[in-house]
Amino acid sequence: MARRKDLDGSMSAPTFYGKELRWHREAAGLSLEQLVKGSFYGKSYLSDIERGERRMPSDLSRHVDAVLGRNGFFERNCEDVRKARRGPHAxxxxxxxxxxxxxxxxxxxxxxxxxxxxxxxxxxxxxxxxxxxxxxxxxxxxxxxxxxxxxxxxxxxxxxxxxxxxxxxxxxxxxxxxxxxxxxxxxxxxxxxxxxxxxxxxxxxxxxxxxxxxxxxxxxxxxxxxxxxxxxxxxxxxxxxxxxxxxxxxxxxxxxxxxxxxxxxxxxxxxxxxxxxxxxxxxxxxx
The missing domain is CATH 3.30.870 (Endonuclease; Chain A)
Structure with missing residues (x-):
């Protein structure tokens, strides 16, 4: 089992979410390629999410929940991540x-x-x-x-x-x-x-x-x-x-x-x- 990484509650929602995703993926012993297999996304897309540089689409969150057995955890939280504002854009x-x-x-x-x-x-x-x-x-x-x-x-x-x-x-x-x-x-x-x-x-x-x-x-x-x-x-x-x-x-x-x-x-x-x-x-x- 992977050792859980410390999560900083003051970090941005996308970064926090990405660290959670990476921890669960590594805890399951899966590579990026293995986790996205069967979805429409590539490993670079998932890697960006883990670094907090991309938001998780709903269909990918459902795929990740199914593969990791997270009972809807990532789907429930991806909307909050998408709502996290970055900069002065609408x-x-x-x-x-x-x-x-x-x-x-x-x-x-x-x-x-x-x-x-x-x-x-x-x-x-x-x-x-x-x-x-x-x-x-x-x-x-x-x-x-x-x-x-x-x-x-x-x-x-x-x-x-x-x-x-x-x-x-x-x-x-x-x-x-x-x-x-x-x-x-x-x-x-x-x-x-x-x-x-x-x-x-x-x-x-x-x-x-x-x-x-x-x-x-x-x-x-x-x-x-x-x-x-x-x-x-x-x-x-x-x-x-x-x-x-x-x-x-x-x-x-x-x-x-x-x-x-x-x-x-x-x-x-x-x-x-x-x-x-x-x-x-x-x-x-x-x-």
Missing amino acids: SYFEKALEAEWRAETIELWSPCIVPGLLQTVPYARALVRSAHPAAADEWVEEKVQARLARARLFEDDHSTPEYWEILHESLITDALLPPQEMAEQLDRIVGLTERHRITPQIIPRKCGAYPLMAASIMIMTFPDAPPLVYTEASYSGDTMDDPALVKQYRKAYDRLRAVALSPEASLAKIKAAAVDYRKGEQPDRLE
């Missing part, structure tokens, strides 16, 4: 935030705003302030800096996911910021594209009806876990892993991509709009 975004850093591919459709990973400081500040007009300046800046910190994802050549972004044309041609700041926002997208960190596409304003018109979604795939879909509204978000639903969103996203301009044409459009903004002119709309 609680409904926590699962997507965690997944974002470990994704192999990230595909987004953004009909209303430039996605958080691509935002400049003025753009992020304008969005946070518009959503929380009475908030203190310090609180707004904390949110802005947390959003910008996510963009470190693009700085590591070895862990950067394949990132595909579909934007509606209005995000390029309808200024949310003053012209020079809009130019800087578009320059940010161009720079990431030319560094081969992202692939943008644009949905033309007058393309008619198209898939996912009423949804903003992010689809993430992983080397060691099933894919996830994240949808978001102004003050709420939902992360889904139901295979049938993920498949439906996956098909809709592929159809949306077929409607969009090519990556080359989209990049040219973004560059041209940035030039127009720098000259103080209104970018041309696609007719």
